[in-house]
Amino acid sequence: MVQRICILAPVKALGTMAFMALFFWGYFSVLHHPLSTPVVMPLLRLDELIPFTPAAYPVYVSLWVYVSLPPALFGNLRALLLFCAWIAAMCTFCLGIFWCFPTLVPIAPIDWNAYPQMVTIKNLDAAGNAFPSLHVASAVFSGLWLDRLFRHIGVPVILRFLNVLECALILWSTIAIRQHVVLDVVGGTIVGVVFACVSLRFVSRRTHL
Numbered sequence: 263m264v265q266r267i268c269i270l271a272p273v274k275a276l277g278t279m280a281f282m283a284l285f286f287w288g289y290f291s292v293l294h295h296p297l298s299t300p301v302v303m304p305l306l307r308l309d310e311l312i313p314f315t316p317a318a319y320p321v322y323v324s325l326w327v328y329v330s331l332p333p334a335l336f337g338n339l340r341a342l343l344l345f346c347a348w349i350a351a352m353c354t355f356c357l358g359i360f361w362c363f364p365t366l367v368p369i370a371p372i373d374w375n376a377y378p379q380m381v382t383i384k385n386l387d388a389a390g391n392a393f394p395s396l397h398v399a400s401a402v403f404s405g406l407w408l409d410r411l412f413r414h415i416g417v418p419v420i421l422r423f424l425n426v427l428e429c430a431l432i433l434w435s436t437i438a439i440r441q442h443v444v445l446d447v448v449g450g451t452i453v454g455v456v457f458a459c460v461s462l463r464f465v466s467r468r469t470h471l
Contacts, residue, residue: 263415266335270342274333281346282326285353292357293390296364303365303392308444309437314370316377318438321431322397323383328428329400332407335415340469345407348461352403356396356453365392370440380439394449395442398433402454403461405429410462414471 329349336342374384405425412422433451436442442450465471 263335263417266337266415269337270339273339274336274342277342277346278330278333281350288353288357289391289396292361296360296390297362298364300364300366300390300392302368303443303445305368306444312434312437312444314372314440315435315438316380318431318435319377319380322435322439322441324428325397325401325432328432329404332404332411335408335411337471338469341465341471344461344465344469348457348464349400349403352399352453352457353396355457356394356399359394360391360396363393364390365446366390367392367440367443367446372440383441392442393446394453395436395446396450397436397442398447398450399454399457401429401432402451403458406455406458407462411471 332345333342336345374381405428408425409422412425433447436447437444
């Protein structure tokens with residue numbers, strides 16, 4: 263794993279930062295300029311059963327480290343570029359939905375000033391771009407790719423288990439901090455699984471990881 267991380271390290275680091283900067287530009291552009299008035303997502307019984315948990319916030323923001331792991335472990339430029347192309351396609355697909363069919367989560371009866379660590383993200387994200395959750399889709403997409411890379415490298419089973427656990431915790435955290443509702447998570451999971459499965463099938467036929 264250390265050897266793979268060192269391969270094309272400057273390209274991976276700079277490329278990941280550039281990708282995230284471009285993504286956030288597109289994300290906030292769509293968030294603030296939707297084609298129509300956003301629709302409020304409905305709550306399910308399961309939303310009520312998942313308690314508000316401020317401690318989930320670090321797990322939520324850990325996504326930005328998590329999605330950086332698959333690119334770091336690629337052993338060649340071709341595989342890296344194909345991964346970037348597919349995750350960019352997934353992000354573009356979701357941004358297209360956000361733009362054409364904007365949604366937002368219901369306003370939670372919570373005094374966010376009591377949780378200063380979350381105030382910034384609540385103000386920035388404005389509870390919009392809800393369905394499907396791109397936060398969830400990115401976690402699922404990265405988790406499935408990371409599992410394939412782990413199997414290819416031959417890492418201990420415990421790392422594969424921790425990968426599944428981290429992905430599941432990120433999904434839970436989106437609801438636990440009231441950034442998304444259950445339907446957002448379901449939609450994001452479906453998007454992440456579909457794009458991951460199709461891209462892994464495509465890449466496995468054309469290049470080595």
